[in-house]
Structure formats: C-alpha cells, structure tokens
Amino acid sequence: MNYEIIVVGGGHAGCEAALAAARKNHKTLLVTGNIQNIADMPCNPSIGGPAKGIIVREIDALGGEMGKNADKATLQIKLLNTKKGPAVQALRAQADKVIYPQEMLKTLQNTKNLTILESMVEHLIVEDEKVKGVILEDETKITSQAVILTTGTYLKGMILVGDQKKSGGPHGEKPSKYLSEDLEKLGFHLLRLKTGTPQRIDKNTIDYSKTTIEQGDKEPHTFSFERIKYYDVNNQIDCHLIYTTEETHRIIKENLEKSSMYGGHVEGVGPRYCPSIEDKVVRFADKERHQLFLEPESKEESGEYSNTIYLQGFSTSMPYDIQEKMVHSLPGLEKAKILKYAYAIEYDAIDAKDLKQSLETKIIENLYTAGQINGTSGYEEAAGQGLIAGINASLKLENKDPLILKRNEAYIGVLIDDLITKGIKDPYRMLTSRAEYRLLLRNDNADIRLRKYGHQVGLVSEEDYQKYTKKLENIESLYKLLQKNKITPTKEVNDYLEIIPTAQLKDGITLYDLLKRPEINMHIIEHFIEIPYDYEVKEQVEINIRYEGYIKKALHEAEKMLALENKKIPKDIDYDKIPNLASEAREKLNNIKPTSLGQASRISGVNPADISILIVYLRKWENNV
Amino acid sequence: MNDTIAAISTALGVGAISIVRMSGKDSLEIVSKIFKGTNLKKVQSHTLHYGYIKDQEEIIDEVLISVMLAPKTYTTEDIVEINCHGGINTTNKILELLLLNGARLAEPGEFTKRAFLNGRIDLAQSEAVMDLIESKSNTERKLAIKNVEGRISKRIKEFRNSLKELISHIEVNIDYPEYYDIEIITINKIKDIVQKQIEELKSLIKESNEQEIVKAGIKTIIVGRPNVGKSSILNSLLEFDKAIVTDVAGTTRDIVEGNIYLEGIPLNIIDTAGIHQTNDIVEKLGVEKSLSLIKEADLVLVVLNSSEKLTKEDLEILEKTKDKTSIVILNKNDLQEEIEKEQLTARNIISTNTTSSKGTIALKEKIKEMFNLDKITTKDYTYLTNTRQLSLAKKALYSLEQALKATKEEAPIDLVEIDIKNAFDYLGEIIGIDYRDEVIDNLFKNFCVGK
Structure with missing residues (x-):
C-alpha cells in the first residue's frame, strides 16, 4: 500500500x-x-x-x-x-x-x-x-x-x-x-x-432543585463564518452549578494518600490549570468551597453518552470507593449514580x-x-x-x-x-x-x-474568498462614508446628543470622529446616516474606530517584533564562536537553534544583551560571506 | 573575552594604598613572573600574600597580593589584586610590568562588563558599579554602594509585584470568566491601585531627580552688571573650600570656573565674568549668552551693589531671573545702603561684603536650605541612579497615567490592562528582568481555577 x-x-x-x-x-x-x-x-x-x-x-x-x-x-x-x-x-x-x-x-x-x-x-x-x-x-x-x-x-x-x-x-x-x-x-x-478527567453521573439521579441553572445566550452564535445555525436558540440544553461542601473536603483530606497523585503513583507532570479536586483542596486550604458544573454530554436518547452528566471541576485520581463518598457529599448528588469514575492518564x-x-x-x-x-x-x-x-x-x-x-x-x-x-x-x-x-x-x-x-493554500473555496474580499471592500467603503460625512451643531443634533448623553457640538465633526467618543456606538451613528452594510462590516469598523488608539499601539509593537522576526539566523551559525555570549544563552541557543532574531529573543535565558551581541555578530558574519 | 586584563582600580595618588587588579585565566602566570615571595600558583583561593614586586632583579615595591580563584570572584575569572604603597609612579610601574608580561589594559568598566556577561551581576547592579567607578564625591559613592546591594532592585521588584498581582487578577477574570468565587476586579478598584502606584513612582522619580543633583552637581551661575563684585563673590565661595577646588572644563559652551562641595554635593559655578565688554556687538552676544545660561542653570546668584540705586540693567536682570531658583546677593553692605530694597521683597536676599566671611556662610546655608541638601545627604539611598533607569521609570509612570485615564473613561478592563502591562515591562527592564510567563505562573499560584 x-x-x-x-x-x-x-x-x-x-x-x-x-x-x-x-x-x-x-x-x-x-x-x-x-x-x-x-x-x-x-x-x-x-x-x-x-x-x-x-x-x-x-x-x-x-x-x-x-x-x-x-x-x-x-x-x-x-x-x-x-x-x-x-x-x-x-x-x-x-x-x-x-x-x-x-x-x-x-x-x-x-x-x-x-x-x-x-x-x-x-x-x-x-x-x-x-x-x-x-x-x-x-x-x-x-x-x-x-x-x-x-x-x-x-x-x-x-x-x-x-x-x-x-x-x-x-x-x-x-x-x-x-x-x-x-x-x-x-x-x-x-x-x-x-x-485527568472527572466522573460522569447518571442525569436521572440528580436532584436539580439544589442546583443553580446556567443557560445559553439568547442571541444566536456560530463558530463558523458560514453562519449556519443548527440549534434552536430558545431550546438550548441547560447546565447547572453546585459547590463542594465541608464534608467533601473532609473526605478528601482523610483519604489523601489513597489518591494516585498523593500516594506517589504518578510520574507525569500534570497541568497547572487543570488541578484535581484533591490538589485544589490541599493547595487552597483556606477556600471553603469549590464550584462544580454539571454539564450534559448529549441530548441523544441512546448510546454511551445519552444519560451522562460531566462533573466539571471534580477531576480526581482517588479509588472508586472514595469517589463514591465524595460524589455523594455534593448537594443534589446525594443519591447520584456514577456511570464512569474519574481517572488520571499518563x-x-x-x-x-x-x-x-x-x-x-x-x-x-x-x-x-x-x-x-x-x-x-x-x-x-x-x-x-x-x-x-x-x-x-x-x-x-x-x-x-x-x-x-x-x-x-x-x-x-x-x-x-x-x-x-x-x-x-x-x-x-x-x-x-x-x-x-x-x-x-x-x-x-x-x-x-x-x-x-x-x-x-487552497482550503478556502473561491466562493468564500469572494465573500471575504467583498467584506473587506465594504469595510473600506464604510470608513470612507464615516470620514466624508459631517454633522454640524444644529439644535436638533445637540438635543439628540444630550439625551445619549455625550458632549454637545460646538463645531462640525465627522461621524468617524464622533464614533471615537467612548459613549458613542454604531447604533447611534445610524441615527445620522443610513449604513447599507451588514452587522459584520459595521462591527469591524466600530471596533477599529473606537479602539483606534490601542490598536495602533499594538500594531506598532507588532512591527517592532516583526523587524526582529525578519532578521533570519543562518542555519550553520556556530554559537560557540560568538565571543561574549553569556553561557546560559549560548547553551539555549545551541539547543533550540532559533530561525530568527525574534525567536531568539523569546527564549528564556537569552537576555537583551545577548541579542545585541548576536546582532553585531550577524552583521559581521553577513559582511564576510 | 579569553584574555587577561589589568588596571589600577583605585584613584591615582589619592589613598595611601593603591590596588592594581588583574582578571583572566593567565593572572597567576603573569603575576608570578614579577613577584618575589610565596609561589602564588600553589596557594589557596581567597588568600593574602606578602612579598615584593621586582623588575628583573630590581625591587619596585613591598606589596600584599590577594589571590581569588574562579569562579567565586567578581568577574567569575581568576583575579589577582596587588596592594602597593600608592604613589603614582610606583603604581604605574607595576601596571606596566603586568602589561609587559602578557596582560592587556582593561577598558573602562571592563571588569564589571565581564561580571555582567558571566552572569555574576544583573543589569541594575552593573550600572550601579559603573556609577561607583565614576563617582567623584563621598556622598555619591555612598549612594552607589547601597545600590550595588540591590536596594533599587528591591524597590523596583516591590513595584512590579503589586502590578503583577493586579495584572494576574485581571487575567484570571478574563481567562476564567465563569468562576463566580473569584472576585471580579472592578474598574474602580483598578483605579485605586493604579493611583497609588502612580503616587509612589512619582515620589521615586522626584527623589531620584534630587539624586541627580548629588551626581551632577548644582549648576550655578553668577550674574550682575560690571563692577558689582561678581568675582569677589566667586572668590569668597571658592576661598572657603580651596582644598578641593579644581579647574574642570565643562561642556563646550560653558566654562566651569570651579566647584565647591556643600555637604558633599558639588556646586558647579559657571563664570559669566567678562560678558560686558565695551564693544557693542560683543556686549549683545554676551547678553544673549548669559540669558541662555540663566535658562539652563539650577541656581542663579544675582549680584547687586547695595550702595547704589537699582539701574535699568539691574532691573532687567531681576526680571529675567524672577522665575528661576535664585538668590539676590546685596554686595558691599559695609558701605552706605542706597538700593531700593522694597523692590526685592519677593526674592531670597543675602547681604554680604568681601571683608567678612559671615555673608559667605549665610549664602551657603541658604543654598543648602533651598536644595534640601541636609535631607538628601542623610537619607537612606534608594534611587534610580542613571538616565537609562530614570527614563524607563518615567515611561512606566506615563503608562500608568494612561491607564488611569482609561479607568476614568471606563474603558474595558483588558484595555486598561495594556498600559499597566507596559508599565510592568518598563519596570522589569530597569532591573533586566524579561520573563514573560511570570504573570501566568502567578495566576495559577494565586487562583484556584481549572476543570
């Protein structure tokens, strides 16, 4: 084959x-x-x-x-x-x-x-x-x-x-x-x-009256720019919120050495952002409770996931019998049936x-x-x-x-x-x-x-690409529209501005500049002019104008980074031959072999002084080649 | 960086003992060639040895040599220090012998540069050492030494830590929006913290500016029309402290007539004598020149003749100097007073004459008082000591002020945070810290988040 x-x-x-x-x-x-x-x-x-x-x-x-x-x-x-x-x-x-x-x-x-x-x-x-x-x-x-x-x-x-x-x-x-x-x-x-991953609970064994409901947005959303909505906004599946109890913490503390982690059975390094519940209880001993989400895994009627609730926040490597006790100490889960136990994976x-x-x-x-x-x-x-x-x-x-x-x-x-x-x-x-x-x-x-x-690279269809270029054009046109159109301090305009409220006008102002005011948004601009573009176009223009100052700063910073990024480091460079590099930097550079000065500057242990030395050396090196 | 460097590390001809220092892998080899005494190549590290420096068979000086072997030395290389009996000629001769035998003359600050490049000291410390090398007066040296001990690093770290806490808190709110037990940081709370940091950073910068005075001295100009006694005032100030008067060429534009030390702070006196010539064109140039000098000066001494009425020229000078830090000196107070004192009520006034030192003493006291010199010289020193550090601190301050402005406009917290992060980065640059994951580490240390 x-x-x-x-x-x-x-x-x-x-x-x-x-x-x-x-x-x-x-x-x-x-x-x-x-x-x-x-x-x-x-x-x-x-x-x-x-x-x-x-x-x-x-x-x-x-x-x-x-x-x-x-x-x-x-x-x-x-x-x-x-x-x-x-x-x-x-x-x-x-x-x-x-x-x-x-x-x-x-x-x-x-x-x-x-x-x-x-x-x-x-x-x-x-x-x-x-x-x-x-x-x-x-x-x-x-x-x-x-x-x-x-x-x-x-x-x-x-x-x-x-x-x-x-x-x-x-x-x-x-x-x-x-x-x-x-x-x-x-x-x-x-x-x-x-x-690690937490327990899955049988959804029919939970007393939801002891939980708080967590719902989806009333506005529809999609991840894809295709914007096809497959779900019913008014009929979304709810999640529920509960908290650990004093009893939960007592069970965990009493059985700590039975867990894989604390019992010394794990050699792998776990993620800091995803601590097990025993980690949370030990490391944040002063916290009286930890929040847990009950998340349904499917709305299908049959199959492995049909009845299961994911107990987010309760990941553990405790043995099964302790897990039973822990789960039953949670409000609403006193009689819960565990369909799948929590486990850690190395x-x-x-x-x-x-x-x-x-x-x-x-x-x-x-x-x-x-x-x-x-x-x-x-x-x-x-x-x-x-x-x-x-x-x-x-x-x-x-x-x-x-x-x-x-x-x-x-x-x-x-x-x-x-x-x-x-x-x-x-x-x-x-x-x-x-x-x-x-x-x-x-x-x-x-x-x-x-x-x-x-x-x-050929993964976006011609049709989608046309849609995209059209969107870019519309964004440009909308900028121009806002830059071209001015409002003047007539009584009508100023009365309207007062209601918003925002400072009244003394001189004429372009809609573009008006939109820069923190209290103004595109919706208010539309009071003065008809905007013949869809929501996505308006959103881009609004964000770019309202946050112009910050965006410019970020662009400026990015340019500085790109200048370093565009300085390529030749593959055959020998860091041992560069005088004055700090030894830690030399070791790290040899190890990672960055392709650009930008990448080199992000290596921990490579200091700005080392980058300066590297720049000088590269300049000499280029002259000699 | 593989060669061996040598230099005289004490001020020439000042102390009773001079030290010639050498660093590099050949240090012991080189010193052994000119030393009569123990075999230095066989001694233990960090030991002191008595003997003689010789040139061929001629004894040059009786010396103590300290041997410090790598890596526990200032530069992390082998270091040899020759303590000799001062004297410019002897010290120079010993250095010369080291150079003849294979050492290279160190560039200014090269020992420190090696210490820094070998990872022995951080950037702020190395700059403090540089300042130490350059320090001219005792006060300045004290300032530099404290800094070497990392006091400024400590103070900056404290600043950064408060900002780090704030940033981590904002970040955890952003990355974990649904953790209801974690306090939501409000724009008002951010405002309070930023406000407090601004106040503290401002005071650090203000104190540091005062320290600039310690380092750079007080640029002082004496002005007055001809024959009011400018030169005699200058001379009486210099007379008073003649032992340390030096003639130093200043910038290309100014000629520093001399400097005297008040509480260890140099008073750099700029001469404007001879400005008023008979030739009109020259006089015009002179007036322009003295006006620009007035603008640049930290202190203006306006000399008037108290035995004469105020002239048009006097009034013009008083007008030009009314917004400057200045002292009006009424000279010749031993003569009959004619000057209209009521026109000078808003000014600092000292009366003096050349026959008594009382007026000169009063003048010095006045200057000390005006520049807070007593306070500066007795305080504990934790200040930014060079322009690079000071300008970074000012950038940090500016960023915090931008953040404060954003909080007042009720900008979203992640945008307010941009300027707070910038301030955090600038402060890190002062002490050479550039570790990007610090905030993330702190976030997971302080907040209990995760599935």
Missing part, C-alpha cells in the same frame, strides 16, 4: 490534518485504533472558551473543520466576556458528544482522496533521516512520502485510579507501546505528562523543541507531529496544530514554503511559537495572556486575519 500522506491518530488533530491533506488533493490515509472513537471528546463536553474559542474561529477562517462541526453539535452556546473589551470575547459551546464525532466521521468519509483504516501503528519506516511510511501492529508496511503523528495520549498511555495502574486509552483501548521507544531511538526527547509527549515552526520535526524529514503528542492539552489546541501540520506536510510535497502564522496574526501562531521556542513543563493550554498582541487577535476578525492564507 502506498499513500502520499499518512496521519496516525483520529482525534481532533488527526481529523484536521487528514482533511487538510486530502482536500489539498494528496492521497491520504488516516490510521485510527477504533473508527467509533474518531473525533471523540474524552474529556469535557464543550468547545471554545477564552482564547480557545478564537482558535476555533481561526481554524474556520483557514478552511479547517472544527468550527463547522461544532456548530452542528451545539447544545448551548455563549459569548463570554461581553462586559470586557472586544479582544477577549470568545465563544464557548456545550457540544453533543454523540453528534460531534458522528458528523466529523461523515465529513471524513465523504472527503475525496481520504481513506480511513482501523489499526495500530507501532513503528515508523525511516531511511536516511527521512520518514518513508509506517508499520502496523500486524507488521503490514504502508509507505508514504510524509507522516503526521497525532497520537494524543496513546504513547505508553497509562490509566490511573487510586493505586491501580493499567495501560490503555480513555475507552480501554490498547496504547501504542513501541512508537515512543522508536521516537526515542531516533533522537527525540520525550516528556511524561499527566492529565502519557509520553515529545519535547516540541525538537520541532520546526512548520511542525515538521528537526530530526526526521517529512515527519510532522500535532496535538497532545506535542505537549498541549485541549481539543482546540490540537485541532489548530493538526490543521497546520496537514497544510505544511502537503506544501512540502508540493515543494512550497510552509505556512507559518506569526504571533501578531493568530493564536495558532502564538501556540506553535511558544511550544517550539519555550518548550513546556506541564501540558500547554492556550490563555489570552499568552498573546502579547491579543487586541489584534480577536474573535470578530479571525477571517480578516486569516482567510487570505486559507485561500492561498
């Missing part, structure tokens, strides 16, 4: 990678351990959230699938942070755990050039430091020009409950035993990471410093990795990388330059740059504060930022 591109793993990274490669007309094979688990959501039943929701929008703008698929599976959706600025607003949807994988599988099966194979990959075929294919568990060889590894937690995956440890995946599947050994032999640096990941910005590995040519294997956590982070790996493996086969998104262009760019430049110690989750230009990386402008790239 021979393919152009093989994708190993059918999770969120694997689906995006396989779709991108196949849609770019490469003969693609997706190998997965179990077809039923394709695009499975083994942890929380939600997609999006601060920063993560913006990643989903970016995936959509680039021509990926996650946004469209999440829209099809929406149970409830909210725009978060609406009381804050436009930069930090993001969508978060409760997604149906049955519909989401079903719809994704349908899409995969209906995609030309894409074959799905149920099997386990155990070895890579590598010749002359170049990947040539994979070997399956039954020793079948499949050759290819490129391989994308999106193996999630399956590299030496190990499930932990209390002092019980057994190898396997979230659904009791077999883990991949040899692949990580292969990678280590090839020279990759491996990390051992840990994550797995191997590769140190992303072994990767290039294209997600191709530095060690083996044409081998790409994406998702949890690179040390990230989260469906959205995985999908974003999968899309980029799929695009770049394809571009490589087409002899084209890789698509590398910069930190001022996309959260996906921030994500990949952070991974390969800084490396990680615990699983990486995207946060808005990781993006220094977050005012530029908004939920509302993902298409403005990225559609052009999606079109360039």
